[in-house]
Amino acid sequence: MVVAPASGQGKTTVTAALARLLTRSGQRVRVFKCGPDFLDPHWHQLASGHPVHNLDLWLNGEGDIRARLHDAAANSDLILIEGVMGLFDGEPCAADLAVKLGIPVLAVIDAGAMAGTFGALVHGLRNYRPGLPWAGVLANRVVSEGHETMLQASVRSDERGADLAGIDAGWLGGLRRSADFALPERHLGLTIASELRDAVARLDALADAMAATSLGRLDAEGWQRWAVPFEASTPQRLAPRLQGRTVAVARDAAFCFTYQANLDTLRALGAELVFFSPLTDQPVPACNAVWLPGGYPELHTEALVRGTQCRASLAAHIAAGQPVWAECGGMMPLFDGLTLADGTRVPMWSLLPGEVAMQPQLVALGPQSWNTPRGELRGHTFHFSLTTSPMAALAQTVPGSKFGRSEAVYGQGPVRASYFHAWFPSNPEATAQLFLSEAI
Structure with missing residues (x-):
């Protein structure tokens, strides 16, 4: 699950970049969106080539969410879930879903105007909620190689840190700032992908940038470290009350x-x-x-x-x-x-x-x-x-x-x-x- 400390940090950007990168490499990727969002799914569908469903504990109920994830997993190599707002915002929040279903979270933080404070934010997100499954952190809008080095140094290992294929505990790389793949917005949220002629080019530029990060270089075994088991679901059968209409x-x-x-x-x-x-x-x-x-x-x-x-x-x-x-x-x-x-x-x-x-x-x-x-x-x-x-x-x-x-x-x-x-x-x-x- 791709989460952040607030809206506007780059959750959609990172989720779409990962989906596009992995789909281009031949993997079958399904993307879901936390909360009742209409706009971000347009980008994720374009990036992954598959319909995007919403997941919300209050709207869907836990059973419906488990069924949707199980059905997607049966025909996918990887499932990405974009969070909503900040990790702990809302009732229920993205963290509630991650804890209840055991889904590791990847924190995306806009690091464009910070250095050492980045590590403090990572520590807070990681430890604020006991039992939160953690995958790591990705810095967004990184300015330079030197900036990325400072950000990485601020992420301290702790007893819950794991060495993931040689990656420093919790650090999964930095995504550089670029106008080439900025996703434009309007008053209700992101501009719909189908309205932009260069939407696919933006996604490809994002995917190229993601490929240069530690997360983007993970192989199948690296991703498998965050696997989540789901039991088979029983499909709901509806009475065909609209049959013939x-x-x-x-x-x-x-x-x-x-x-x-x-x-x-x-x-x-x-x-x-x-x-x-x-x-x-x-x-x-x-x-x-x-x-x-x-x-x-x-x-x-x-x-x-x-x-x-x-x-x-x-x-x-x-x-x-x-x-x-x-x-x-x-x-x-x-x-x-x-x-x-x-x-x-x-x-x-x-x-x-x-x-x-x-x-x-x-x-x-x-x-x-x-x-x-x-x-x-x-x-x-x-x-x-x-x-x-x-x-x-x-x-x-x-x-x-x-x-x-x-x-x-x-x-x-x-x-x-x-x-x-x-x-x-x-x-x-x-x-x-x-x-x-x-x-x-």
């Missing part, structure tokens, strides 16, 4: 926040999935239900307003009483208007009454659950906008943290919409109901 899923740069596990759950429920792009004004394909996932509608308002065919076909779908589930960014274009960060109001689709306004800072973040008539459906919230609407909320989600705020679930006709991002595997029965005519 087609769900149309919006998928493009404006609607791109989809968990692979959510798509898999819909298919396991019997649904056929078809995809369409509102940004290119594709009409809603023939279907029984529509899913509008989250994404970045605020970056693509001009194209969405021009999309008359898409809007008209969605309006006809709603008028026919066919279900729509709209999450966060997928909900925003449905309202009358969207006010951007610069104060410009853009008229939107007017399929729901109300206004959306972008905010200068994060409005809500954290786990959420929706107590539906079909039981608890878990998920999370993460948004930079606020919505005002004359509609009364059909329901309110329950924050999974004492620091969270509930989210309204709006309902009008066959439309259900919320800032709540649902994790479908947490309750397939409730999920199926979202896409049936007698919607929740």
Whole structure:
């Protein structure tokens, strides 16, 4: 598991670099992401060539996590798990998962502006939580060979240190600073890999840099020192409640926040999935239900307003009483208007009454659950906008943290919409109901 003392230290960079390096060498690599993250998995999928699933003790449950890891291990040489935020941030945190499953952690620390203090951070991360399985540390954004020497000297061996193929205890190398493979960001996180023409070139540059580190030079035996055993899992069999039904899923740069596990759950429920792009004004394909996932509608308002065919076909779908589930960014274009960060109001689709306004800072973040008539459906919230609407909320989600705020679930006709991002595997029965005519 690739972890760090905080966000922005380089976990995604290192995980993607390792995945690309090992995949290029012919190894079968699977990557997972801790927490409800939509963006980092795009990079890891491009680097490894395989779908990326999310792991979260609260969202998934331990049994589901063990099953996903076991299934991946059956067809892989190596599994990498990117942590979330800092190693001990959140309830549950990445350290909880590492301890519970016995997964060794590789700490990535941005060392660009430090020397001896690096060793103190390593010591703290390694010893703060008793029983934390430890693999070692990798320095990120190293400036020079001399800088790397100082960093390595600061990492002191202790009684838990192990000599890994001649590597000094805990030290697994330094990744140099370079603009060639910096992964660009925007307000919700990393820019999606598919939006960058040079995404593969960036990954290859990362992999080349990783190959020069002690970690990048490990052979199969070196990696095997961190092997974790998992028992065989019993696959969950779902009643095919969506058998014979087609769900149309919006998928493009404006609607791109989809968990692979959510798509898999819909298919396991019997649904056929078809995809369409509102940004290119594709009409809603023939279907029984529509899913509008989250994404970045605020970056693509001009194209969405021009999309008359898409809007008209969605309006006809709603008028026919066919279900729509709209999450966060997928909900925003449905309202009358969207006010951007610069104060410009853009008229939107007017399929729901109300206004959306972008905010200068994060409005809500954290786990959420929706107590539906079909039981608890878990998920999370993460948004930079606020919505005002004359509609009364059909329901309110329950924050999974004492620091969270509930989210309204709006309902009008066959439309259900919320800032709540649902994790479908947490309750397939409730999920199926979202896409049936007698919607929740």
